[in-house]
Amino acid sequence: xKPLIAPSLLAADFLHLADDIxxxxxxxxxxxxxxxxxxxxxxxxxFGMPVISAIKKMAKKPLDVHLMxxxxxxxxxxxxxxxxxWLSVHxxxxxxxxxxxxxxxxxxxxxxxxxxxxxxxxxxxNAIHEADYVxxxxxxxxxxxxxxxxxxxxxxxxxxxxxxxxNLPALIEVDGGVGxxxxxxxxxxxxxxLVAGNAVFxxxxxxxxxxxxxxxx
Numbered sequence: 001x002k003p004l005i006a007p008s009l010l011a012a013d014f015l016h017l018a019d020d021i022x023x024x025x026x027x028x029x030x031x032x033x034x035x036x037x038x039x040x041x042x043x044x045x046x047f048g049m050p051v052i053s054a055i056k057k058m059a060k061k062p063l064d065v066h067l068m069x070x071x072x073x074x075x076x077x078x079x080x081x082x083x084x085x086w087l088s089v090h091x092x093x094x095x096x097x098x099x100x101x102x103x104x105x106x107x108x109x110x111x112x113x114x115x116x117x118x119x120x121x122x123x124x125x126n127a128i129h130e131a132d133y134v135x136x137x138x139x140x141x142x143x144x145x146x147x148x149x150x151x152x153x154x155x156x157x158x159x160x161x162x163x164x165x166x167n168l169p170a171l172i173e174v175d176g177g178v179g180x181x182x183x184x185x186x187x188x189x190x191x192x193x194l195v196a197g198n199a200v201f202x203x204x205x206x207x208x209x210x211x212x213x214x215x216x217x
Contacts (some may be wrong), residue, residue, distance in 0.1 A: 006031035010198030056083025088112030139176030148177025160190030
């Protein structure tokens with residue numbers, strides 16, 4: 001099966017965001033990946049609900065919203081209201097992970113749990129049945145354009161083993177340093193969804209890059 005491709009709007013040109021959204025609409029991409037950062041959980045601030053709402057008005061594909069914030073449970077309903085279709089929260093930011101994942105699902109969104117590079121797959125073994133997808137960060141979260149952390153490949157493999165062992169439908173998403181140079185290897189390791197930022201938006205022909213990522217298996 002071909003992977004799902006989720007261009008990360010964090011790498012888009014915000015002076016011409018509408019143009020970049022329309023490009024993704026017309027491409028082979030499957031999702032819009034939207035990173036929300038609060039400057040506390042990660043050392044950066046990106047965009048919040050007004051921007052998500054504006055993107056939703058133009059987007060013809062689901063919004064995959066990744067919350068890099070403290071106490072994400074406070075904002076689950078709000079992000080549903082502004083247009084999130086998929087919503088992921090960090091294991092490291094949730095004191096009651098089961099409850100937050102259930103809260104996301106109860107709002108009618110796909111629920112995702114995110115693991116930072118240093119966090120072991122085993123940490124979510126008892127909560128993964130509540131998740132529709134698991135996002136593995138292959139860079140330390142907070143900034144785009146970082147280099148891929150190689151041991152992420154082992155994490156993908158072990159996560160896929162866990163999902164198969166438990167006979168679960170959860171998908172594996174990978175975000176950070178993803179591009180044409182490693183897409184096939186990621187897919188072969190078990191990744192189902194590839195998030196690509198600079199690899200898409202910092203090229204002369206982003207639609208073609210998305211097409212190549214989609215067919216890299």
